[in-house]
Amino acid sequence: MTNPLYQYFSILTDAQKEKFDQLKSLYDDWNSKINVISRKDMDAFYEHHVLHSLAIAKFISFSPRSQIVDIGTGGGFPGIPLSIMFPDCKFVLVDSIGKKIKVVNEVIKSIGLINAVGLQSRSEQHSGKYDFIVSRAVTTLPDFVKLTKHLISPNQKNAISNGILYLKGGEILSEVKPFGKRASVINLNQYFQEPFFETKKLVHLSL
Template identity: 55%
Template sequence: MSNLIKQYFPSLTEHQQHQFDALYDLYKEWNAKINVISRKDIDNLYLHHVLHSLSIAKFISFVGRTKIMDVGTGGGFPGIPLAIFFPEVRFLLLDSIGKKIKVASEISTAIGLQNVEFAHSRVEKEKRTFDFVVSRAVMSLPELVKTTQKNISSQHKNALPNGIICLKGGDLTHEIKPFTNKVKVIPLTTYFNEPFFETKHLVYLPIIK
């Protein structure tokens, strides 16, 4: 496993370490067939994709039986790293592009994840409810709220109210303006020291019904 992950998450079990270790070869193999990560970026898998995804685990420790939908998961980010980290949490990884879901599903099976299911679908068609929706730069926050607030359960079980947690980069001023009084924006440099994270943020918007 990349020492980077262990550095920031030293309490991983041996099983989790093995699962994280396996990701590089699996993504490299699958990415050669179906491009889910920029080919020049595959060597940065642990920094740019795995650790980036795990910033959500720095922000909140989900309790067991929490249900999470990863919208626009692509090759499985942030869903697969989070599913490794939170084995007692249930994840739905959703994407409208079938070949990307295939890669995420195959990798999930290869590392033995038991807490993940997959949907080749558009989020607008998903009717089930979840405690949290997570995503990584898939769409603007207003659009994400519009398409997923129907999926947020009104029954809360975590330390934070149910809602949307997304990972974004750049200037978010315009995007978060409609939610100024409710949204929380955390620079990822709060959690990680690497320069890659200097322009990256975690955005949390509670959805109270």
């Protein structure tokens, strides 16, 4: 299986490629013990999980030393692919489910990621200040903002304003409407040509 990543991200180091290439077999192994990714999705693992996560890297190249928190990371998405892509940034991957965080930390250890850590916590109980919150839609955007906005740092170091980068499928307009001009919606099919991305979107909400 050729990795669809390399079609879209040509400037990767050998170390990055090695980490990306290890992911599929690691998740196959963990998924056989703890169901972290739906079985049918494993057939399209790189497209549905890794490439989807990296849509954020098409939208923004994080400045070195940026601090990013992945809320509701599940099995480690989008946090793990982004940690590989941006080795000079710090990532904290948060989920309330302990067995998922166990998998996240084992994968991090197996591929030798030194800029990421998994943490078991509820988002509203987590403290810390971050440049960005990333997530693959865990709830509606207004609810997500209520639970997480306390985590955003006021100090600006990136080309876009600090806030939430939210990966979401389908109809999103009613969810972003309350935020007016602070919300930008990007269609992922402008980055990736696979049919899977036709209905997928990225929301940047400036906080």
